[in-house]
Amino acid sequence: MTPFTLVAPRGRWPHNSTVTYRIGIINVTGFAGMEAARLLWNHPEARIVAATGRSLAGQRLGDAFPSLDIYGDFRISEEIDQSVDVVFSSLPTAASAEACAPFARGGVKVIDIAADFRLKEPGAFEQWMSGGQPHPAPDLLQEAVYGLPELNRDELRSAQIVANPGCYPAASVLALAPAVAAGLVGDQIVVDAKSGISGAGRGGGAGFGYSEVNEDVSAYKIAAHNHQPEIQQELANLREAPSPRVTFVPHLVPMTRGIHATCYAPLARSVTKAEVFEVYRDFYRDAPFTKVVETPPHTKHTLGTNMCLVHPSLDERNGMLVVVGVLDNLGKGAAGQAIENMNLMLGLDQKAGLDLPAVFP
Amino acid sequence: MTPFTLVAPRGRWPHNSTVTYRIGIINVTGFAGMEAARLLWNHPEARIVAATGRSLAGQRLGDAFPSLDIYGDFRISEEIDQSVDVVFSSLPTAASAEACAPFARGGVKVIDIAADFRLKEPGAFEQWMSGGQPHPAPDLLQEAVYGLPELNRDELRSAQIVANPGCYPAASVLALAPAVAAGLVGDQIVVDAKSGISGAGRGGGAGFGYSEVNEDVSAYKIAAHNHQPEIQQELANLREAPSPRVTFVPHLVPMTRGIHATCYAPLARSVTKAEVFEVYRDFYRDAPFTKVVETPPHTKHTLGTNMCLVHPSLDERNGMLVVVGVLDNLGKGAAGQAIENMNLMLGLDQKAGLDLPAVFP
Amino acid sequence: MTPFTLVAPRGRWPHNSTVTYRIGIINVTGFAGMEAARLLWNHPEARIVAATGRSLAGQRLGDAFPSLDIYGDFRISEEIDQSVDVVFSSLPTAASAEACAPFARGGVKVIDIAADFRLKEPGAFEQWMSGGQPHPAPDLLQEAVYGLPELNRDELRSAQIVANPGCYPAASVLALAPAVAAGLVGDQIVVDAKSGISGAGRGGGAGFGYSEVNEDVSAYKIAAHNHQPEIQQELANLREAPSPRVTFVPHLVPMTRGIHATCYAPLARSVTKAEVFEVYRDFYRDAPFTKVVETPPHTKHTLGTNMCLVHPSLDERNGMLVVVGVLDNLGKGAAGQAIENMNLMLGLDQKAGLDLPAVFP
C-alpha cells in the first residue's frame, strides 16, 4: 500500500495528487460499479486504476458511459492484477465469489457488492441464491464480514473480505435494528419495501421497458425474495431471543433511484414516542451516515449520497412500531456503502469521499 | 325519471339518443368530478345536464379542462336544480354534506364522492374529518349506504344516498374482505398503501410540485389518516368477532393514477394456497369489477377502468396472509365506483358505461 | 360483409349484439395492435374475430396483456382467414407488406399500420425502409391510399388498401398542411418532434430501459429518420410548386404516449394572425378529429383519443410561422387513425368508436 505513479490518466482537474490507494472494480459496467466510479472520482485518498467489464474491455470508460467521461482516457480492461489495494466486485451470483476469491487469498482487500458472501447459514446460499450450486469459496463465506458499519464497525476495520449489504436489507435492517436490539418489538415483523427501477440493473431486460414500468406500481417475489433471509439473519444477530420472523415484500415504483422500507413490528412492551426516539438516537449516535429524523423522510433527500434516514413512529391503537428507512439504492444501498467499508478497511476517515449533500430537486 | 329533451348540446357524434337519466355533478372541477364527466360521456343511459365548479361557473367545460373538450358548448353552472335524477358531489369535507342534503331530502339520488357520509360511529366524523365540527346532516349519515357493491349490492339498489368509498379503503377492503369474512385471519393487520399523486387533488398545492414529487417516495400521516377508521369499520361489519385492528400507512409514489394496497394479516388458522384462492373466488364470484388474479397485479392494468385486481398469497414462514389490491384511484377508487353505484341505484346494468379495457401502455 | 354469429366469446357486458363487421389484427402484440384492440372493444359496428401474435399464439389475449383481460376467453391465433372484412397489420417493415398482400388481393380491406405502403416514389422504400430489398408488392404500393382523412377522405372511402400514417408525420403534416396548401410558407421548413417512449415499441430493447430513459431527453436519427420523406411527400402533394424541403429531428422525452411536433416554416408573404387562423379553421372545418386551438396544446389533452390539436402562431420578428401539432402516438398516430380509416372504408360514421374524451390527469 505504497504511494504510486499515476497509471491511468486523470481528468482535466489535477487534484488528488496525494492519492494513496489503488482500487480495482470488477464489472464497472453495472449500475453499482458505475456509481462506485462516480463516487471514487472525488475520493481524497483512493483512485481506480483498473476496471473490468467483459464485453466492453478496451473501450474508453467515458465512451461506454458518457456520465463518466471525466475519466478521460481511462479504458475498461480485461483483467485486474493483484497489485491493487482493494477490489470491488459487482458480478452476478457465484461469478462474483469466484472472481473475488483469488484476490482475498492473495491479500487484496475485497468488497463484494454482489450477494455471494452474505448468507452465513449452511445451505442458505444454495437455497436462496444459486439454485442448488454449492458456494465457490465456503471458507471465505465464513470469514466475510457483513458490511453494515452501524452494526459491525470494528470487525470491518480488520476485515479481509466484506459482504456488502443488499439495498433492501440496508434500509430495512437500519430501520429495525435499534428496536430489535432494545427488545422493543416482538415477532411477526412486516417489511414493505419500495424500490426505484435501477435496482433491476442496467438495461433492465424484459419487463423494465420504460413504457411498461412508467406510471405503474407492482409487488414481486412476494415473501420469496433472497433479501428476506438476509434481513432476518442480521436482525437475529442483535438479540439472544429466537430470530424474529420477517415477511418481506418488495415493490417496483416508477423512479430511477431510491429505497423506501416501511417496517411494521408488533410492540413487545408499552413504550412512549420519546423512549423510542431515545433508543434510536443512542443506537446511531456515532453513525455518520444514518440519521434519525422526526418527520417521514423522502427517498429524494438521499439521492446521490451515502445517507440512510430513519423515522420511527408508533401506532398505539394497534400496538405497532412503524419505522421508515430510506436511502439511495446505489449509495448506502450499494456503492456508497462499499466505499464506506473501504474507508474502514484502509483505516481512513469513515466519511472520506462520501461527504456530499443530496442532489435535489 | 322521464326521458328528456337534450338541454346541453352534445359533442359531434350524435349517439346516446336514447339516454334516460339526467345527472348533476357538484364540483366537476376536481379530478374525481372530471373523471365522472369522462366516464359518463359514453354511458348508454345517463348524461350530465348540469355541473358546478365555483370559480369557473360560466366557462365552457372544454375551455376549463381541454381533455373534456368533447362536451362542446356545455358550460359549468352556478347551481343544479332538483330536476336531475342523480347528483354526484366531490366537494371538500362538510361542504359536501351540506350540498348533498337538500338533494337527498328532495328525492334526488345522491352519491357523495367526498368522505362525509362514510364513518358511522358517533363522534367519528368530528374526530377524523372535521376537526370537531358536528356533522351537517346526521340523519342522512345514518341512512347513507357505503358504496362498495361487493359488500352491499342489495342495499345500494334501494339507497337514497350513498357514501362512495375512499380510494385507499376501496383497494384495502376489497383485498381483505374475503379473508376477514371467512375468519382466515386474526388481528393486527397492516395495510401499506401506495398512491399516485392525483389522490392529492388538482394543482396539488405546496408539496406536490413536479420537481419535488418526481423521483421520490414518501410516507405521510403514518397511522393517522382518516381512511384507517373507514377500513376498520368496513372490515368489522364482516364478522361477529371484535373489529380487527388495522395499521394503515399511505405513501405517495411518482405516478399520476393508481393505488397499490399491500395488506398483511396474521393467519388465524392454517390454510393452503388453494383454500385461500377458493375463498377469494367464491367471495367475488358475482362481482363484475373485482377479479382475483394469480400473479402480482400492476396498477397500470387498471388505468382508466373501474377494475380492482386482488392477489392473495401466503408467507408460510411467518404465518402471514399477504394480499395485494390494485385499482385506479379515480376509477374504482372514486368516479368509476360512483357510476357503478349509480347504475345499481337506477336499476341499470351494473356495468353500464364501465365496460372498458385499461389504457396501456 | 354480412352479419355473423359470435365466434370469439365476448366480455361480461353483452352489448354490441348488432355488430356487423369482422376485424382481424395481424400482430396484436405490438403497442399499436394492443391499442386497436382497446379501441375496437367499444366500437358499435366492428369487432375483432381473430388476432395473430407469433410467439404468443394460443394464449388468452388477457393473459398476454392484462389490460385487455376484458376480452375474456379470446385467444391469440396462428392465422387469420380471409372471411374477415378488414385486417389491420402492425408487423415490421417488409413482413407487413408480405402479410397484407394476400388479403388485399383476396378482397379484404387492408390497413397497414406499418410503414410499407407509405413512400410512393420509386426507390424510396429501398432507400429509407428496407436497406435495399425491393418492395414485396409494388402494385399494391401504388394502389394504397395514404390514410390521413384530413387530406384524402374521398379516396379513403373507396380504398382497398390504406397506408396508415406514421406518428410523427401525422402530427407534422396536420400542423403544416393548411399553410402549405395556402401558399403561406416557403421552403426550408423545420420539424422538431418530441415523442413518448411507446413510439419505440414494446419492451423497447436496449436503450429503452426505464433507468436510462427516465429524466432524459435526447435527439436521434437527426435528419435521417424515414418519417422525413413521408412528411415531405405529403406536403408536396398539397401544392404545385416544388416540394418544400423539410429538416426533421425526432426526440425522445420521458413519457409513455404523446407526440409534440413543433414546426417552423419561413413565411412566403406577410400575413396576420387572424388570416392564419382563418386558413387553418377553413382547412379543418369538416375534420372531426383535428381541432385548431388558440393556446399551445398539451399532448396529455389527447391521451387515449384520436384527436390532433393544432396551434399556429407567428414569430413576426423572424418572419416565421410556428405551428404546434399534438396527438397520442398510439391514437391519431396509429390505432385510432386506423379505425377512423376503417370507418371510412366501410361507409360507417367517421367517428364510430372514437368518440372519447381524453384520459386526464
Next chain:
Amino acid sequence: MTPFTLVAPRGRWPHNSTVTYRIGIINVTGFAGMEAARLLWNHPEARIVAATGRSLAGQRLGDAFPSLDIYGDFRISEEIDQSVDVVFSSLPTAASAEACAPFARGGVKVIDIAADFRLKEPGAFEQWMSGGQPHPAPDLLQEAVYGLPELNRDELRSAQIVANPGCYPAASVLALAPAVAAGLVGDQIVVDAKSGISGAGRGGGAGFGYSEVNEDVSAYKIAAHNHQPEIQQELANLREAPSPRVTFVPHLVPMTRGIHATCYAPLARSVTKAEVFEVYRDFYRDAPFTKVVETPPHTKHTLGTNMCLVHPSLDERNGMLVVVGVLDNLGKGAAGQAIENMNLMLGLDQKAGLDLPAVFP
C-alpha cells in the same frame, strides 16, 4: 479577502480547513440557490457564510431543505453583510438588481443568477423583463459582464458584477456560437428548447402540479420568451454582420432537470461534416466545461454537473446546420455556471469544485 475563522459550523467531515473565500447567497431558497449551496459544499477554496431566504430566516438550512442537512447548524439569515467576498443572487426580476447593487458598489464581487443584468440594449429590460419599470441600476447593467466563460473568459477575470446566463441561452449560445462566429450560417435561426420542470422554480405554482405536468409535453411563450433577445444579443456579438434573427420556442418536458436545445441554422456556405467539427473543436479547445461530441447527447449525461455537451450535424438535403446543446439547467444553466464565474473572478482554477462526474442513472 483574508482567511477567516469558521463562523457557521460545518458538517461532520472536517475538510476544507484551508478555505479562503467567504460567500453569501441571496435567496438560497430557490432551486438555483439550493444548487449553489450543494456545489459549494465541496469547493476547495470557498464556503457559504451567510444565506438569506426571506420567509425562512432563522430556520436551519437543513430543516428547510433536508437535501442540505449536511450543513449542520447553519441557519438562513435576514441579511448578508458586506464582509463577504462574493454574493450570488437568485431573487426575482428587479428585486435582484436592487439587492445586488449595494454589494457591487461596496466592492463585493456579485454574480446575478437572476436575469437583471443580461440585456444591454437600452429599453430591453423594460420591454422584456419588468413590464416597463426602469432598471434599478443602469450603470451596473452596462458594467456587468455576461457570464459565459466560453465567450468572455478574460473579461470575467476582472469583473465586479456578472450577469449569469439564463439556462436556455447557455445551451443555445454554446450550441450556435462556433458556427455564427465562423460565418458558417446565415439568418433565420430556429432554437427549439426542451426544459425539465425545475426551470419553473420551486413549488412551481399553478400549472406545475405533478398530475398535470407528468406525461405531458407543451410549448409556452412561443416566440415571446425573454431568453430570445438574450440569445440574439450574444450571437450578435460574435460577428460583424447584422444580428441573426432567432425564433425561440421553449417547451416543458416531464423531467426535473435538463435543457435540450436543438438549433437549426441555414448554412451560409457549403461545408463538410469534418469542417464543422473542426470549427467546433477549435472554438472549445480551452473550454473545460463544453465538449463537442460525436453522437446526439443525452441531458442525463450532464445531470448534477457544469458540463455542456454540443453535437453539430448537417442536414445536407435542406442546407441546414443542426446543433444540439444539452446541460443541467441548475448546473451549467445556473449555479454551476455561477461558481465557474466565481472561480474566474477570484483567480482560482476555473474547475475548482466543479470537477464532477454526472449522476447516472
